[in-house]
Amino acid sequence: MTIDILLVDDHPVVRSGLRAVLEASEGLSVVGEAATGEEAVVLAEHLRPAVVLCDLRLGAGMDGIATTAALRALAPAPAVLILTTFDRDAEILGAIEAGAAGYLLKDVAPAAIIDAIQRAARGDTVLGPDLAARVIQGIRNPLPRLTEREHDVLRLLATGAGNREMAKSLLVSEATVKSHLVHIFSKLDVDSRSRAVHVARQRGLL
Amino acid sequence: MTIDILLVDDHPVVRSGLRAVLEASEGLSVVGEAATGEEAVVLAEHLRPAVVLCDLRLGAGMDGIATTAALRALAPAPAVLILTTFDRDAEILGAIEAGAAGYLLKDVAPAAIIDAIQRAARGDTVLGPDLAARVIQGIRNPLPRLTEREHDVLRLLATGAGNREMAKSLLVSEATVKSHLVHIFSKLDVDSRSRAVHVARQRGLL
DNA sequence: TCCCGTCTCAACCGTTCGATGGAGGCGCGG
DNA sequence: CCGCGCCTCCATCGAACGGTTGAGACGGGA
Numbered sequence: 001m002t003i004d005i006l007l008v009d010d011h012p013v014v015r016s017g018l019r020a021v022l023e024a025s026e027g028l029s030v031v032g033e034a035a036t037g038e039e040a041v042v043l044a045e046h047l048r049p050a051v052v053l054c055d056l057r058l059g060a061g062m063d064g065i066a067t068t069a070a071l072r073a074l075a076p077a078p079a080v081l082i083l084t085t086f087d088r089d090a091e092i093l094g095a096i097e098a099g100a101a102g103y104l105l106k107d108v109a110p111a112a113i114i115d116a117i118q119r120a121a122r123g124d125t126v127l128g129p130d131l132a133a134r135v136i137q138g139i140r141n142p143l144p145r146l147t148e149r150e151h152d153v154l155r156l157l158a159t160g161a162g163n164r165e166m167a168k169s170l171l172v173s174e175a176t177v178k179s180h181l182v183h184i185f186s187k188l189d190v191d192s193r194s195r196a197v198h199v200a201r202q203r204g205l206l
Numbered sequence: 207m208t209i210d211i212l213l214v215d216d217h218p219v220v221r222s223g224l225r226a227v228l229e230a231s232e233g234l235s236v237v238g239e240a241a242t243g244e245e246a247v248v249l250a251e252h253l254r255p256a257v258v259l260c261d262l263r264l265g266a267g268m269d270g271i272a273t274t275a276a277l278r279a280l281a282p283a284p285a286v287l288i289l290t291t292f293d294r295d296a297e298i299l300g301a302i303e304a305g306a307a308g309y310l311l312k313d314v315a316p317a318a319i320i321d322a323i324q325r326a327a328r329g330d331t332v333l334g335p336d337l338a339a340r341v342i343q344g345i346r347n348p349l350p351r352l353t354e355r356e357h358d359v360l361r362l363l364a365t366g367a368g369n370r371e372m373a374k375s376l377l378v379s380e381a382t383v384k385s386h387l388v389h390i391f392s393k394l395d396v397d398s399r400s401r402a403v404h405v406a407r408q409r410g411l412l
Numbered sequence: 413t414c415c416c417g418t419c420t421c422a423a424c425c426g427t428t429c430g431a432t433g434g435a436g437g438c439g440c441g442g
Numbered sequence: 443c444c445g446c447g448c449c450t451c452c453a454t455c456g457a458a459c460g461g462t463t464g465a466g467a468c469g470g471g472a
Contacts, residue, residue, distance in 0.1 A: 010313055011223075011313050012223075012227075012316055013227060013312060013319070014219060014220060015223070016222075016223040016224075016226045017219040017221070017223025018222075018223070019226070020222045020223065020226040021219060106217050108218075110219070110222070149448075149449065158404065159400075160398055160402070160404040161400070162398065163428075164428090172450070173451060173452085175450080175451050175452060176449070176451060178429085179449080180449085181429090181430080182430075182431075185431095190366065192368065192429085192430080194365075194400055195365070195366025195367075196366070197366065197400065353419085355418075356418095368458075369458080378421085379420075380421095381420080381421045381422055382419070384460080385419080385420075385421080387459095387460080389418095391460080
């Protein structure tokens with residue numbers, strides 16, 4: 001019994017590469033390709049693939065996480081495997097939360113991709129060996145969630161804005177901005193705006 | 207007469223994709239694949255490809271720019287086309303300086319890649335339509351070059367380090383660090399450390 | 413030779429930042 | 443209803459930062 005697969009990636013070259021790699025394997029069949037998340041959902045409804053291989057970054061429009069959520073809302077829902085170049089905690093964990101069956105780094109060997117797809121088709125979750133531990137640690141030691149407003153401040157912070165500037169952008173007083181900053185610093189365990197931006201980048205919060 | 211091509215990319219999937227796309231075209235022949243810059247140079251010496259398609263980011267070891275320089279030092283030198291996901295000024299310009307015949311964004315259509323290779327094989331330079339203008343502007347309006355020491359400071363700055371911390375890392379006094387910072391601010395046309403990091407990122411200086 | 417760029421350091425001063433310790437309002441769920 | 447989290451704001455204060463000016467040392471190039 002062959003496994004039907006839908007590819008979702010905004011790079012034509014990557015799609016071709018995946019198709020070439022997967023179709024060389026017995027039991028795998030690429031039934032469709034999509035360049036955007038929107039396209040992916042439409043195709044998945046018609047083609048009913050068992051597994052969707054989805055890039056985390058999809059240029060404009062829906063990102064991989066939103067696409068995952070939309071795909072998982074279908075009935076029957078395909079298993080979704082996330083493809084990614086970098087392994088940022090926040091994004092990958094977000095994808096898992098959205099219902100992804102696992103994730104793959106793009107630089108793995110073809111055999112590993114095939115293996116992961118077969119597992120996903122069986123309903124298994126496939127997490128990279130290193131990530132499994134991190135997920136567990138993430139549950140045990142949850143990353144502090146920033147509030148909406150704190151995210152706003154963080155984004156401006158990353159552009160190098162000062163307190164006064166942020167206050168104007170967000171239409172609040174400087175005191176409020178400082179208050180948010182204190183909370184951000186506390187949650188990220190840092191003591192300066194520059195370091196906050198640095199660890200926020202590391203954790204994929206930007 | 208067929209054009210011999212060497213692929214250099216650390217992602218097996220991308221290599222497969224490029225191979226699939228290129229071999230579907232008449233007159234193009236992929237004669238080899240390399241996952242690292244070092245490997246690429248060795249293979250290029252033996253296979254003597256007319257064109258090398260080289261990713262800008264190559265995981266560990268030599269990056270795309272260093273690889274380009276090494277390839278161009280061969281005799282006869284292959285034409286080098288740079289592949290990249292993001293279009294950061296500094297890196298692309300660096301690759302051009304190192305002797306690249308042009309660059310391609312990874313999300314272009316296969317036809318554009320084939321076209322670029324054919325041009326490169328003829329000795330043409332192929333710059334993206336948008337970049338050509340930027341190169342010209344870059345010549346007219348050269349980006350201020352940071353000195354070695356200023357780069358050191360900038361790197362530490364990006365990690366969120368304070369002046370005292372940087373001084374200790376670089377084994378100089380705080381006054382010296384501040385001096386470098388003033389020069390960096392001036393060259394990047396900013397007025398704060400956070401903003402310096404921001405524009406440095408935009409310009410690919412990190 | 414002298415100039416110029418780079419790296420090094422110093423002192424001064426106004427501004428911004430980060431820490432602290434509050435306070436009130438608002439919405440949501442127990 | 444009451445608590446809790448979030449957002450908003452205030453005042454104060456020491457530490458850090460940013461701008462300025464000036465200067466000595468070293469090396470390469472005109």
